Amino acid sequence: MDTIVKIETNAMAVVKKRGTWKAILRHKVLYFLMLPGIIYLLINNYIPMFGIIIAFKNYNYSQGIFGSKWYGFENFKYLFATQDAYIMTRNTLLYNLVFIVVNLVLAVGMAIIINEVRSNLARRFYQSAVLLPYFLSAVIVAYLVYSLLNPDAGFVNRYLLKAFGVGDIQWYLEPKYWPYIFVITNAWKNVGFGSIIYISAMAGIDTEFYEAATIDGARKWQQVKYITIPMLVPTMVIMTILAIGRIFYSDFGLFYQLPMNSGTLTPVANVIDTYVYNSLKTMGDIGMSSAAGFYQSVVGFLLVLSTNLAVRKISPENALF
Amino acid sequence: MENKRTHWVIHVIFIFCSLAAIIPLLLVLIVSLTSENSIALYGYTFFPHEWTLSAYDYVFKDPQLLFQSYGNTIFSTVFGTLVCLCITSALAYPLSRKTLPFRKFFTFFVVFTILFNGGLVPWYIVMKSNLHFSDNIWALVVPGLLLNGFNVLIMRTFFKNTIPAELIEAANMDGAGEFRIFAQIVIPLSKPVFATIGLFATLGYWNDYWNSMIFQIQPKNFSIQYVLQNILLNLQFLSQSRSSNAAAATANIPQETSRMAMAIIAIGPIIFAYPFFQKFIIKGLTIGAVKG
Numbered sequence: 258m259d260t261i262v263k264i265e266t267n268a269m270a271v272v273k274k275r276g277t278w279k280a281i282l283r284h285k286v287l288y289f290l291m292l293p294g295i296i297y298l299l300i301n302n303y304i305p306m307f308g309i310i311i312a313f314k315n316y317n318y319s320q321g322i323f324g325s326k327w328y329g330f331e332n333f334k335y336l337f338a339t340q341d342a343y344i345m346t347r348n349t350l351l352y353n354l355v356f357i358v359v360n361l362v363l364a365v366g367m368a369i370i371i372n373e374v375r376s377n378l379a380r381r382f383y384q385s386a387v388l389l390p391y392f393l394s395a396v397i398v399a400y401l402v403y404s405l406l407n408p409d410a411g412f413v414n415r416y417l418l419k420a421f422g423v424g425d426i427q428w429y430l431e432p433k434y435w436p437y438i439f440v441i442t443n444a445w446k447n448v449g450f451g452s453i454i455y456i457s458a459m460a461g462i463d464t465e466f467y468e469a470a471t472i473d474g475a476r477k478w479q480q481v482k483y484i485t486i487p488m489l490v491p492t493m494v495i496m497t498i499l500a501i502g503r504i505f506y507s508d509f510g511l512f513y514q515l516p517m518n519s520g521t522l523t524p525v526a527n528v529i530d531t532y533v534y535n536s537l538k539t540m541g542d543i544g545m546s547s548a549a550g551f552y553q554s555v556v557g558f559l560l561v562l563s564t565n566l567a568v569r570k571i572s573p574e575n576a577l578f
Numbered sequence: 579m580e581n582k583r584t585h586w587v588i589h590v591i592f593i594f595c596s597l598a599a600i601i602p603l604l605l606v607l608i609v610s611l612t613s614e615n616s617i618a619l620y621g622y623t624f625f626p627h628e629w630t631l632s633a634y635d636y637v638f639k640d641p642q643l644l645f646q647s648y649g650n651t652i653f654s655t656v657f658g659t660l661v662c663l664c665i666t667s668a669l670a671y672p673l674s675r676k677t678l679p680f681r682k683f684f685t686f687f688v689v690f691t692i693l694f695n696g697g698l699v700p701w702y703i704v705m706k707s708n709l710h711f712s713d714n715i716w717a718l719v720v721p722g723l724l725l726n727g728f729n730v731l732i733m734r735t736f737f738k739n740t741i742p743a744e745l746i747e748a749a750n751m752d753g754a755g756e757f758r759i760f761a762q763i764v765i766p767l768s769k770p771v772f773a774t775i776g777l778f779a780t781l782g783y784w785n786d787y788w789n790s791m792i793f794q795i796q797p798k799n800f801s802i803q804y805v806l807q808n809i810l811l812n813l814q815f816l817s818q819s820r821s822s823n824a825a826a827a828t829a830n831i832p833q834e835t836s837r838m839a840m841a842i843i844a845i846g847p848i849i850f851a852y853p854f855f856q857k858f859i860i861k862g863l864t865i866g867a868v869k870g
Binding site: 277280281284286287288290291293294295297298300301302303304305306307308309311312318321322367370371373374375379382383384385386387388389390392393394395396397399400401402403404405407409410411412414415416445449453477509510514517518533534537538543546547550551553554558561562565577578 | 581584585588589591592595596598599600602603605606609617620621622623624664665666668669671672673675677678679680684686687688689691692693694695696697698699700701702703704705707708709721722724725727730731755756757760781784785786787788791792803804806807810811834837838841844845848852853856859860
């Protein structure tokens with residue numbers, strides 16, 4: 258009896274195997290289509306992933322990543338012995354936290370009030386205007402900030418501060434203003450884009466809620482408070498969790514381009530991404546740079562994984578896997 | 579009564595926001611049209627004492643740097659976007675087909691590139707030392723920008739939700755091969771997602787300074803954005819790059835204004851194309867719900 262079952266399952270396995278093989282052959286054109294993309298991901302993503310072991314090596318150009326000698330945790334010891342490791346981690350986390358909160362509040366606020374604009378033409382114009390900064394490169398944004406903050410000719414020193422009777426400020430030499438400058442610039446660039454998601458979420462709210470509320474005599478701001486905002490909460494939660502998953506990564510352009518290489522601003526502008534870049538390209542210190550990169554990749558990976566699990570619990574259709 | 583007042587307040591808020599978004603750009607534009615003298619006397623202002631086109635004259639008199647970097651950016655943008663659309667859709671379409679064996683494995687292969695990356699250093703070494711993407715135009719096109727997992731997932735979800743499986747089956751019964759189905763049925767039905775991904779790819783290439791900064795040594799291979807970055811950090815970069823008698827000219831170079839003119843020339847195409855493409859972006863975001 259047992260052997261018969263065994264033979265049967267074996268036969269089924271063979272048939273199944275042949276079936277799979279046949280199915281693969283039937284889809285050969287599709288596999289062929291996938292080939293260029295797969296090869297690109299292998300080269301651009303997967304080989305560098307294995308190259309991450311460089312952080313544990315004493316890198317030598319002539320021997321390459323895999324040929325260089327092992328170095329244990331020496332690179333990490335050097336990295337975490339410096340003040341830099343603490344400063345860049347603190348900066349990266351704090352800036353991102355503030356960006357998440359500020360951008361969430363402003364994007365939701367903007368979405369709610371743009372929905373109240375009756376005229377189609379005006380609404381389209383406002384939306385286009387606030388979305389525009391999102392499409393400018395970080396270099397251009399650095400030009401715009403410079404045209405405002407240039408200490409000699411800049412608009413702020415020449416006109417704005419004068420109007421308030423305040424003396425000139427050497428913007429590019431004063432670290433204390435830059436946390437605000439980064440937060441404002443980041444919001445200026447991203448809030449318009451962020452609000453689109455909430456605008457489309459609001460389009461999905463059943464109008465009957467508002468009709469019923471109006472009949473009950475609810476005022477506009479009461480409707481916003483008791484209908485719109487609660488209906489937006491799921492979207493807000495998802496967007497926030499996804500942003501927390503990316504909290505170890507920063508907008509490189511913002512922190513690299515805006516300070517225009519001013520050394521005095523480093524303590525407030527140094528984030529992990531700029532540190533990795535500077536130690537690789539400016540200092541040529543492969544060990545430090547790869548150790549910092551490893552630190553970012555691994556912690557970042559754990560964060561993305563755990564936030565994705567959280568998203569999957571709340572709303573599976575927004576999870577990555 | 580209350581309603582009317584709130585509406586006015588809302589309009590005022592949005593006029594303020596719109597101005598805040600546009601005014602810095604306007605300032606750069608006006609500075610590029612101001613005479614160097616006015617700037618020395620009055621700084622950057624919205625109402626210059628003396629308007630002039632001399633900054634643009636200067637930039638276009640010896641346009642080698644401008645044309646070269648502009649050419650590099652245009653080439654990488656056009657070529658890169660086309661290849662990006664081809665390989666992204668060609669990878670996404672099979673993943674949208676439920677009958678494909680090992681579909682889950684390949685999808686995870688794509689998803690994992692979003693979750694984890696090796697960091698800058700190994701990527702840089704692989705691209706530069708092993709594949710020789712350095713100091714040539716291909717270094718602006720290939721590393722990093724050609725394909726990303728997010729776009730593949732967005733396209734896959736779009737194909738899955740908009741192309742009915744029955745349609746593909748019917749075409750198959752009529753004897754159409756897989757490639758023909760993809761090229762003649764799927765692609766024409768998927769214009770919106772191609773437009774959205776194409777626009778994001780175009781912007782990614784147009785605004786890219788990173789690949790120049792990290793791979794290029796000679797200015798002849800710089801993208802326009804990286805040239806702009808250099809001019810911003812070093813006023814002399816513009817005059818140094820000129821072939822004509824630089825020493826004689828330095829005395830009356832409109833330095834401050836000509837770099838603003840360069841910035842305006844670089845933003846120009848985006849501003850002109852903006853009214854056309856921002857529609858697609860807004861629409862595209864709503865189809866962009868990943869996962870499925």
